[in-house]
Amino acid sequence: MTVTAAGRGGMTRAGMLLAGLCLLASSAQAALWPGSLAPDFTLTMALAGKTSSFALDKALKRGPVVLYFYPAAFTPGCSIEAHEFAEAIDQFKAVGATVVGASGDDLATIRRFSRAGCQGRFGVLSDAGLKVAASYDALNPFVDHHADRVSYVITPDHRVYFALASLNPMAHISATLQALKRWQAEEKKTAATP
Numbered sequence: 001m002t003v004t005a006a007g008r009g010g011m012t013r014a015g016m017l018l019a020g021l022c023l024l025a026s027s028a029q030a031a032l033w034p035g036s037l038a039p040d041f042t043l044t045m046a047l048a049g050k051t052s053s054f055a056l057d058k059a060l061k062r063g064p065v066v067l068y069f070y071p072a073a074f075t076p077g078c079s080i081e082a083h084e085f086a087e088a089i090d091q092f093k094a095v096g097a098t099v100v101g102a103s104g105d106d107l108a109t110i111r112r113f114s115r116a117g118c119q120g121r122f123g124v125l126s127d128a129g130l131k132v133a134a135s136y137d138a139l140n141p142f143v144d145h146h147a148d149r150v151s152y153v154i155t156p157d158h159r160v161y162f163a164l165a166s167l168n169p170m171a172h173i174s175a176t177l178q179a180l181k182r183w184q185a186e187e188k189k190t191a192a193t194p
Contacts, residue, residue, distance in 0.1 A: 001061065017134075025104060026067065027081060029078065031150065032136060032137060032160045032163055033160065034046070034159075034160055034161055035159060036159065036160045036164060037158055037159060037160075038056065038067075038154040038160050039132070039135040039136060040056050040057050040158070041056050041132045041135070042055040042056070042086060043055065043102065043108065043125040043126060043127055043132060044094065044107060044110075044125065044126050045100065045121065045123040045124065045125050045126075046107070046110040046111045046114035046115055046123065046124055046126070047121070047124075048112050048114060048115055048120030049112070049114055049115045049124070049183065050111075052054060052185075054100060054125055056154070057096050059100075060112060060154065060155075060156045061156070062096070062098065063096035063097055063156060064096065064097045064098075064150065064153060064154060064155050064156060064161070064180060064183065065097065065098045065099075065100065065153075065154045066092060066097055066099045066100070066151065066153055066154075066176045066180070067100055067102065067136070067137040067151070067154060068081070068085070068099070068100075068101050068102070068150070068151040068152070068172055068176070069101075069102050069133050069136065069147040069150045069151070070082070070101055070102070070146065070149055070169075071143065071146040071147055071148060071155065071158040072104075072146055073103060073104060073105045073110065073112070073113035073117060073124070073163050073170045074106060074109075074112075074113060074116075074117065075108050076095070077116070077167070077169040078103070078169065079117050080169045080170065081082075081101075081149070081169035081172060081173070082101060082113065082117035082119075082124075083117065083119070084169070084170060084172075084173045085099055085101070085118070085121075085122060085173055086118050086119040086122060087173075088173050089121045089122050090182070091177055092093075092176075092177060095180045095181060095184050096184075097153075097180050098100075098122075099122045099123075100122065100123045100124065100125055101118070101122070101123075101125065101155070102124070102125040102126075102127045102147065103125075103126075103133075103146075103147050104126060104128060104129070104130045104133065104145055104146060104147055104165065105125055105126060105128075106126060106128055107126045107128075109126075110124050110190060111124070112127045113166060125174075127147070130145065132173070133147040133148075136150065136152065137150075138150040147170070149165070149166060149167055150163070150164070150165045150173040151163070151164045151175070151176050152164075153176050153179045153180055153183065155183060161183050162175070162176065162179035162180060162183075164176065
């Protein structure tokens with residue numbers, strides 16, 4: 001299911017039916033709608049095998065954050081998603097965004113995944129116990145101790161701008177990048193308006 005900043009108005013009956021079917025077909029159901037306050041958190045992050053602390057509040061002072069939850073490191077879909085985010089990281093940086101992935105994996109696994117799956121290009125967070133995933137309603141309802149595949153674009157005002165819940169790992173990269181570009185265009189337009 002994709003929820004955009006444009007809202008849900010004006011959808012045709014066929015569009016609503018298709019959206020409903022997509023929702024039923026996906027275990028991922030992002031509950032934080034655009035405009036929701038993004039829960040603040042601090043977690044241990046691994047980047048290229050090195051650990052540090054990642055605080056959402058601090059990252060948002062530099063620009064928007066793409067926070068994506070994934071079920072488990074080194075699984076096929078999660079490895080594909082991490083690889084694709086790594087390949088596109090320069091595009092995210094061009095719009096001033098920080099990308100971080102999060103899962104319930106332990107720190108040792110996250111360190112290895114940050115080098116291999118993420119190619120050392122962006123950080124991944126160890127959300128052992130999945131407390132942050134729970135606060136973002138990104139728990140997998142069918143597999144205990146795993147996050148679901150859910151991505152958020154969070155803007156510097158600590159608001160969710162865009163949410164995507166999709167089992168398709170490839171969908172998250174282009175959808176979050178497009179959302180960031182829309183947000184950036186809206187910010188420029190607002191700044192130019194007297």
